[in-house]
Amino acid sequence: MIRIAILSGKGGTGKTSVAASFGYLAGKRAVLCDCDVDASNLALVASAQNIQSREYSGGMVAVIDPEVCIGCGACTRVCRFDAIEKSGSKYRIEAASCEGCGYCPRVCAFNAISMVERKSGDIFTAQSRFDSAIVYAELSIGAENSGKLSTQVRRIADEIAEEKNAEVIIIDGPPGVSCPAIAAATGTNYILFVSEPTLSGVSDLERAMEMARKLKIAAGVLVNRADINEVLSIKIKEITMQAGSDFWGAIPLSSDFVRAVRNGKTVLEETDDERITSVLTQTWRSILERFQNWN
Structure with a gap:
């Protein structure tokens, strides 16, 4: 079994659009996995x-039993988070x-006072329209994402x-x-980074x-919206090659991505632009093709 993670140094590079396109191409041969639990969107496109x-508990929270509490205030004197009220x-x-x-x-x-498990989110198992299973999660409002929920997904x-x-x-x-x-990346066979030719995009890609x-x-890089800054697009390619990673090509800025998201589809289903579909x-x-037993 092959595990491929689609990541990006920064948000908004088109990572989910690429992951969804791969899910569309793979069909029922794949399981989709959305580890972006702060903003899980892969299930929408799929x-x-x-x-x-199922509920996920990723931490503990203190609870005071009002039947036992005598109101001495010892707890509030040691709380550094202003979490205890009269x-x-x-x-x-x-x-x-x-x-x-x-x-x-x-x-x-x-x-x-006792410590009890705190609900941090919900994990969903679903069926995508690509005829593949998909697993994703939604982090509870105000809950901290430490990576444990991503690991569980x-x-x-x-x-x-x-x-x-x-x-x-396919891991988004x-x-x-x-x-x-x-x-999301640990234990995968390959990481594909989706980058963009901006100063923050280059800096975050290097990290x-x-x-x-x-x-x-092993990793590779795909540049999205490459034509907004051709100089930085070339720099991204140079950085990738110097690191000994794969450079898979460049995709131009296109409103087809926006239309695809608006229509709840992958960009491969919404565009005839071969500069996008071929890459x-x-x-x-x-x-x-790097891995055996895939035909």
């Missing part, structure tokens, strides 16, 4: 029909402010791929190089490629 959902003669904890440090239960002499996608004997897992990862991006080198994962199709095929 017209996913939910099959199952409620009549007793105290209560504002869950959105609690960081789950576990200090307040230690100082409560009456055992009125990856694990479920692996289980489904094994069950369905899928040949490839989050932007940047933080914990969620590392969680992202450094991450791939440290993870010892995406050839990139997909070339990456797969």
